[in-house]
Amino acid sequence: MGRQRTKPAPTPPTTTRGRRTRDALILAGREVLEQQGWSAFSPEAVAQAAGVSYGTFYTYFESRDDLLHHVVRSVAGEMLASSLASPDVVDDPYAKLVESNRRYLRAWDRASKVLRLVDQGAAADEALRQIVLEIREFYVGRATKGLKRLQDAGLANPDLDTRLTALALGSMVEQVAHARSSMEEPFDEDMIVDHLSRLWASAIGLRGAPDEAWAARADASGGTASADADGN
Amino acid sequence: MGRQRTKPAPTPPTTTRGRRTRDALILAGREVLEQQGWSAFSPEAVAQAAGVSYGTFYTYFESRDDLLHHVVRSVAGEMLASSLASPDVVDDPYAKLVESNRRYLRAWDRASKVLRLVDQGAAADEALRQIVLEIREFYVGRATKGLKRLQDAGLANPDLDTRLTALALGSMVEQVAHARSSMEEPFDEDMIVDHLSRLWASAIGLRGAPDEAWAARADASGGTASADADGN
Amino acid sequence: MGRQRTKPAPTPPTTTRGRRTRDALILAGREVLEQQGWSAFSPEAVAQAAGVSYGTFYTYFESRDDLLHHVVRSVAGEMLASSLASPDVVDDPYAKLVESNRRYLRAWDRASKVLRLVDQGAAADEALRQIVLEIREFYVGRATKGLKRLQDAGLANPDLDTRLTALALGSMVEQVAHARSSMEEPFDEDMIVDHLSRLWASAIGLRGAPDEAWAARADASGGTASADADGN
């Protein structure tokens, strides 16, 4: 029971001004992280981006890592929120898939920079990595259940493992969202969403999907495969 | 007439021993990066991991970044090599797809740690990021051509944009390879390769693929879609 | 069993040069502490006093506190060593007392600055405070046993509690040693040792001590005490 010399955790601001400064720091932290990356994420840079002196940083955050936690929670929360806030009125499975992919794509687009940084840079911080895993789990779990329901309704290929399929197709969307920003591909959002949805639907053999016609014509084709499936 | 006081660029080692030390440093650098991440990637840690003294590091490399370049080139080279060194004797498109996916999965499995780290950590270093892009381009380009050939042969859905499809499906494999190590999913390699290949094949509507039977039965199903495509 | 990101404890120097630098830093640390006090005891100041750059400080010590530990152990070790290295040939108790007091006085004179600083300044560091207590215990314990032997031999007042008496008289010597440096008293060492020894001897009623004559004449004095024992 030795007296602990703990640094007093910064108290939440009591005044409006304080709250505004604090929020500005979290926002600035996110922007620095997204735009300048890990190495630029210093208290000084963040404070400057927020327009306050770096001493002020420590009025609100215990450390650089403390701010990182707040930034990640903010990004994660926003991402999950944008998924939950779905009207979801349509009844058509394919239309729902399109809508879902569009939201996922957008959400990852905003969040991917920060979340991937965390996925690797904050190797030592298990708590943060956990947040990233939870987000993935949220989406994969939901897609898994969705696929199960489709299979049960006879609307999707019942031979596929629901979880692994959901993981793979979710991975596709996630990685495309990420690649969009680093590659300079010319595809616009609509085109991407369209393709992702069609690929997803065909992959699980969704009944009523756009490319079903091609697939259904399969038996008519008597030709033997003669070209490469892959160019290697 | 002042002589330039340039740092003597480390000469390539002339002796066998020198080459061995140099290779040990590159290998150690890769392992440190893979296992301990960015923050542990210091000349000191790498030298220690290679079993040489700190000073020796600078006998072979100009700087920390110099080593990083060598590590990345080593990883990238190995990855491309493993793809090119394929006998490729089979003629069946699906079998080729399976083989290709297996190799891609394995290659990314090994390389993904380093390449993703580079993708973000070395934001400032254009040369490095270029290497990562080139690797992706290599695979996406190849898959694009493969898909084109299949479409031309009437073996794949011709309505899909070849490049975007290749990008999306390649992304799927890449991201699953990455997720395997961070998530603790119970799937073994064979199962993953099997699913990825089937999903890929169904997605492009490959003739002769395992799940074609399900897809072909589509017209028989008169049912209206009534379940969610996705659980959101 | 999460991987600990522990700072590698600086390895002991392997070369002569390294050992010399390290020793110079410990010595400089002690001098800074003695001459400029707590607030000047910074890695930078110590490094400068030792004639090296402040980066070198961290080649040998983990932190400011790490150096402090070394300094204190060095001071404490030296103090105990100077006490143990005693020829101790005399047989006369009073002569032994004088010799003992002289050594104690000298030892504290050198050590008191550092040890008192630790006694208070390093409030949080229990390990350091323990060292100070051990030193006191060493002296008090020894004096306690010495007094017991004298009492048993009929050479000292048997009514005194040995431990409390040893503590009190040891305290006297310790505090006088300290006061010497802060006050500008004109007393030289011989005079101080002489008085401390006589006071100590008289206090315990040591037979054969210099002031015994006065005490023995007590019964001759029939006068009633009429003056103050203390001026308050």
Add this chain to the structure above:
Amino acid sequence: MGRQRTKPAPTPPTTTRGRRTRDALILAGREVLEQQGWSAFSPEAVAQAAGVSYGTFYTYFESRDDLLHHVVRSVAGEMLASSLASPDVVDDPYAKLVESNRRYLRAWDRASKVLRLVDQGAAADEALRQIVLEIREFYVGRATKGLKRLQDAGLANPDLDTRLTALALGSMVEQVAHARSSMEEPFDEDMIVDHLSRLWASAIGLRGAPDEAWAARADASGGTASADADGN
């Protein structure tokens, strides 16, 4: 005619409430210093301990050092006051000695933490160190005069230097008072006062002191010293 831009020296509080806040800050400062030491003695910690906001601190004190001065003066004043406020009705020198020691012990017990802290921590602040010296001087001077009077009255050993003796015995009491709190000795106040007084009395050969009988029997003892005066 530029107006001097001096910091407005905090005015002594005019209102009752103001005085109370100010006193609370001084008291809190003392408590923080005594219980948590130098490193915790910050305006923020003191303000918090006093139950006021950080900013208020500077309403009453120019600086941290300003408060320290007030705290030290408060402690010193209280210590001196407790000595002066002595009825001092007894006539017996030994009884007076006991009473004096009891008061000194108690006073140092309370004051020693702060005064020792000042003795070292405020090495640069001559004014503060002066206060500590003055307190010692007050006690030593008084004891010196008391001893002189006893010697003149033939009640104490005339061979002792009055000042050095007073310093030594005063040091004994002071250091025992300090050691009481840091060591976990089981001695209660009465026992300590009793021993200190008897040691003090015997040391100066005070006529009529409790242990005089032992001392007076000295001539009867013909034995030669044969045991150690000290265990070293």
Add this chain to the structure above:
DNA sequence: GATGAATGAGGATTCATTCAT
């Protein structure tokens, strides 16, 4: 070549003090 000690710019953090409300 190899070694490991030395260097110091740079980054994180603290905290006494000032200032706007």
Add this chain to the structure above:
DNA sequence: GATGAATGAATCCTCATTCAT
């Protein structure tokens, strides 16, 4: 007066790089 947010000089520490042996 009281409040608590804002400030930035000062300090501890890290680590890529250089250098003497």
